[in-house]
Amino acid sequence: MRTTGINHLALVCRDMEETVKFYTEVLDMPLVKTVALPDGGQHFFFDCGGGATIAFFWWPETPAAAPGVASVRHFPSDSKTAVGSMNHVAFDVAPGELSACLTRLKAAGVEHLPIIVNHDDSPSGVTGELHEGVFVRSVYFTDPNGIMMEFASNTKTFDESDVRHTPKGATVEV
Numbered sequence: 001m002r003t004t005g006i007n008h009l010a011l012v013c014r015d016m017e018e019t020v021k022f023y024t025e026v027l028d029m030p031l032v033k034t035v036a037l038p039d040g041g042q043h044f045f046f047d048c049g050g051g052a053t054i055a056f057f058w059w060p061e062t063p064a065a066a067p068g069v070a071s072v073r074h075f076p077s078d079s080k081t082a083v084g085s086m087n088h089v090a091f092d093v094a095p096g097e098l099s100a101c102l103t104r105l106k107a108a109g110v111e112h113l114p115i116i117v118n119h120d121d122s123p124s125g126v127t128g129e130l131h132e133g134v135f136v137r138s139v140y141f142t143d144p145n146g147i148m149m150e151f152a153s154n155t156k157t158f159d160e161s162d163v164r165h166t167p168k169g170a171t172v173e174v
Contacts, residue, residue, distance in 0.1 A: 008045060008053040009089060013145045014065070016042050016058040022144050026108045027091075029054070048091055056145075065146050072148040075113065075140055079148070088148035090138070101139045101151045112141035130155075135162070 013019040023029045023046045032053060033045040041059035048054045067073040070085045081087045093101060098116050105112040117126055117140065120133040127134065135158070139151040 005050065006052045008055045009086075010043070010055040010057060011086070011089075011145070011147060012062060013056040013058050014062070015144070016044060016056065018144045019056050019058070020044065023054070026104070026110060050092065054089065067146060071146055075142075075148055086147075088140075088150055090150040090152040093151045093153050095137070095153045095155065098137055098139050098151060098153055105139070105141050110141050110143075112139065 020031055024031055027046075029046040029048050031044060032047045035043040037043060037057075037059075039059065041057060043055060043057050045053040045055045065071060068078065068080075069082045072079045072081060072087060075088075079087070102112070102114065102116065106114070117138045118128070118130055118134040119125060119136045119138060120127045120131070121135075122133070130137070135154065135156050137153050137155060141149050141151075143149055
């Protein structure tokens with residue numbers, strides 16, 4: 001068996017109207033499919049590029065958001081989430097688009113980290129300088145539902161030398 005990519009990622013929103021406005025107007029992702037659910041809820045899909053979609057469920061009554069458990073409480077200072085939760089969604093963008101992403105987020109008043117983060121293999125995992133060890137550059141932001149998002153641009157193609165850490169065992173029961 002071999003997958004060919006992500007078809008869609010389904011999340012839950014608190015307000016579908018606000019979510020549609022954010023994803024279509026701020027992130028420029030076309031709304032491509034809407035579904036009315038038999039329980040009164042909705043399921044809407046947005047084209048996020050590359051043949052993939054990001055989808056949102058909305059129901060008249062849902063449990064409240066749980067920052068620090070089911071989602072990131074605050075990035076980068078408190079970014080751990082629970083086992084089985086979704087930490088963040090990263091959208092692939094062209095390398096030259098990251099500055100434009102920052103500008104667009106700022107203009108729209110979206111909560112975001114106001115820098116491009118360079119990820120490398122240093123002990124801190126990030127660097128202020130772009131160098132040959134940087135493997136991805138990122139812009140982090142939060143959507144109206146409190147979901148942490150990222151615009152990411154790979155700076156290199158991964159190969160076998162990039163897999164050099166031994167996986168650690170479970171520390172909590174699932």
